[in-house]
Amino acid sequence: MLRTKGTGIALTYTLICDFPEPEKLNRKEIVELVDIAPMNRDSGSLQGKRYIRGGRRRVRTVLFVSIMSAIQYHPKLKPM
Numbered sequence: 001m002l003r004t005k006g007t008g009i010a011l012t013y014t015l016i017c018d019f020p021e022p023e024k025l026n027r028k029e030i031v032e033l034v035d036i037a038p039m040n041r042d043s044g045s046l047q048g049k050r051y052i053r054g055g056r057r058r059v060r061t062v063l064f065v066s067i068m069s070a071i072q073y074h075p076k077l078k079p080m
Helices: 009-018 027-034 057-073
Strands: none
Touching: 009 057, 027 057
């Protein structure tokens, strides 16, 4: 169980239940599966807006909320 202050049992259970296969994947595959890397809409010299869509929305949402909470308590993350 994750015991970092600011992350809680909701993150742990979400990762266990909704994302049970991380040990079988590498970093790039995990980012694509959860869809936390922004996709670009570029064509030639045109640079479109970056966006995130698809993937496992519940995992992405719980990660975001947990990270925002951890930023408040973790001394190394707080300045960021």
